[in-house]
Amino acid sequence: MKLRPETALTFDDVLLVPKKSAIRSRHAVNTRTWFSRHIPLAAPVVSSNMDTVTEWSMARMMARLGGIGVIHRFMTIERQAAEVQRVKRTEGFMVERPYNLSATATVQQARDRMDELHIGGLVVTNDSEDVLGLVTARDLMFERNAARPVTEVMTPRAKLVTVNAGTTMEQARDILHEHRIEKLPVVDADGRLQGLITAKDIDKQDAWPDATKDNRGRLRVAAAVGVRPSDLDRADACVNAGVDALVVDIAHGHSDLALNMVRKLKERFSHVDIVGGNVASAEGVRDMVDAGADAVKVGVGAGSICITRIVTGFGVPQLTAVDECAQVGRELSVPIIADGGIRTSGDITKALAAGSSTVMLGSLLAGTDESPGASVVRNGQRFKVVRGMASLTANIERKEIEIGREAEDDDWERVVPEGVEAMVPARGPVKDIVYQLIGGLRSGLSYAGATSIAELWDNAEFVRITSAGKAESGAHDVQTR
Numbered sequence: 270m271k272l273r274p275e276t277a278l279t280f281d282d283v284l285l286v287p288k289k290s291a292i293r294s295r296h297a298v299n300t301r302t303w304f305s306r307h308i309p310l311a312a313p314v315v316s317s318n319m320d321t322v323t324e325w326s327m328a329r330m331m332a333r334l335g336g337i338g339v340i341h342r343f344m345t346i347e348r349q350a351a352e353v354q355r356v357k358r359t360e361g362f363m364v365e366r367p368y369n370l371s372a373t374a375t376v377q378q379a380r381d382r383m384d385e386l387h388i389g390g391l392v393v394t395n396d397s398e399d400v401l402g403l404v405t406a407r408d409l410m411f412e413r414n415a416a417r418p419v420t421e422v423m424t425p426r427a428k429l430v431t432v433n434a435g436t437t438m439e440q441a442r443d444i445l446h447e448h449r450i451e452k453l454p455v456v457d458a459d460g461r462l463q464g465l466i467t468a469k470d471i472d473k474q475d476a477w478p479d480a481t482k483d484n485r486g487r488l489r490v491a492a493a494v495g496v497r498p499s500d501l502d503r504a505d506a507c508v509n510a511g512v513d514a515l516v517v518d519i520a521h522g523h524s525d526l527a528l529n530m531v532r533k534l535k536e537r538f539s540h541v542d543i544v545g546g547n548v549a550s551a552e553g554v555r556d557m558v559d560a561g562a563d564a565v566k567v568g569v570g571a572g573s574i575c576i577t578r579i580v581t582g583f584g585v586p587q588l589t590a591v592d593e594c595a596q597v598g599r600e601l602s603v604p605i606i607a608d609g610g611i612r613t614s615g616d617i618t619k620a621l622a623a624g625s626s627t628v629m630l631g632s633l634l635a636g637t638d639e640s641p642g643a644s645v646v647r648n649g650q651r652f653k654v655v656r657g658m659a660s661l662t663a664n665i666e667r668k669e670i671e672i673g674r675e676a677e678d679d680d681w682e683r684v685v686p687e688g689v690e691a692m693v694p695a696r697g698p699v700k701d702i703v704y705q706l707i708g709g710l711r712s713g714l715s716y717a718g719a720t721s722i723a724e725l726w727d728n729a730e731f732v733r734i735t736s737a738g739k740a741e742s743g744a745h746d747v748q749t750r
């Protein structure tokens with residue numbers, strides 16, 4: 270029997286030893302880090318590619334908060350691409366390919382389209398996309414004749430202030446202010462519509478100073494893909510929708526299937542980062558990086574909803590897995606994402622101290638307003654569902670999409686789940702949770718005498734604790750209220 274001599278550890282087995290610190294306030298530390306080789310983040314948090322955690326709403330807020338979200342893949346290719354596009358469209362001071370309205374539309378059609386798209390203005394164009402005018406909610410507000418052509422109520426081209434695509438945000442801000450207007454169509458030299466700048470979008474730029482953005486000012490977003498040939502189509506659709514990173518999502522990432530997929534994606538897309546995973550060993554990271562991965566996701570069986578270790582006997586306690594993998598990650602300059610098992614800000618500090626660059630969060634975010642699905646009330650308390658992507662119901666739903674019919678008894682019996690379905694308390698807006706988590710991490714950095722995550726890697730010293738030490742670590746010997 271081959272047996273490693275050292276004992277593998279996880280978060281609750283250790284604590285960090287406080288170090289001499291010159292830091293006066295937790296605001297004096299910075300939490301900047303890298304999600305992948307080319308994507309910097311202001312906050313080291315990533316929302317998990319689970320169908321109860323990340324769709325566009327979560328991904329948008331994670332990026333606004335300085336982290337990033339990975340949109341899960343358990344939906345049609347078209348829908349996943351639309352989710353990516355929705356994040357990319359929401360912020361950026363210039364909307365590219367803005368929604369437009371045909372010059373033949375009526376007032377009623379303009380109202381309907383604005384309602385449907387939840388927007389307050391539409392550029393009116395002809396079939397060649399020449400800008401003819403701009404119609405806003407205000408133009409329509411008191412119009413009694415719903416059948417009136419929109420061209421009669423819009424601001425016509427001659428009176429419209431427009432700019433070209435080279436306009437900077439500061440210039441646009443000045444023009445909007447000077448003319449006391451809220452929308453600025455962007456046109457090319459021939460007067461064709463190229464984009465739209467709105468006062469609201471410029472305002473939003475200031476609201477989220479830490480937001481994770483691409484070089485065109487749009488929020489960044491990642492998307493998960495599997496390892497089947499059809500996943501190349503999925504990847505193409507997500508890349509066309511503007512995705513910044515693709516995450517190869519497979520439970521046993523140290524496999525030819527996953528490595529080949531990373532290789533193929535890397536060859537196909539030069540400007541998109543490819544994240545490989547999941548692995549739990551140094552060789553796993555080395556092979557992933559050899560295949561071209563720009564970041565490696567680490568964690569096998571550590572997740573709150575995972576039963577992989579029970580069902581298969583495989584896995585490595587997460588802190589040891591992260592430590593071992595991060596040593597190779599540092600050697601090869603590739604960020605490590607610690608995925609699974611994070612329950613508190615203390616766990617985040619420990620995972621980073623062990624060498625990861627970010628942490629991926631599942632159940633911790635599943636109860637927030639931005640996670641998919643509605644909340645339910647049980648015994649007077651509000652909950653949301655979280656489920657493992659290898660759980661029984663997740664497996665069956667995937668099967669049903671694949672076979673195009675409802676699953677039968679046989680299909681249910683054939684599933685060997687490696688995850689569970691569960692409930693987590695509803696926890697309100699994700700920004701409040703992330704604020705607490707990053708606040709805790711900032712304190713953690715100051716206890717380590719570290720002003721940055723890189724300094725935390727250097728300064729961190731762990732001690733192993735016993736069950737008595739663990740009991741001492743929480744509130745104890747008092748009646749909590």
Ligand code: XMP
Pocket residue numbers: 317318319520547568569570571572573574575576577578608609610611629630631632633656657658659660687688689
């Ligand atoms: P947390 O602890 O943050 O973990 O909820 C989230 C991570 O768990 C992984 N995951 C699974 N692992 N069976 C598994 O063994 C599953 O069904 C499953 N679903 C999710 C995944 O890495 C996720 O980010």
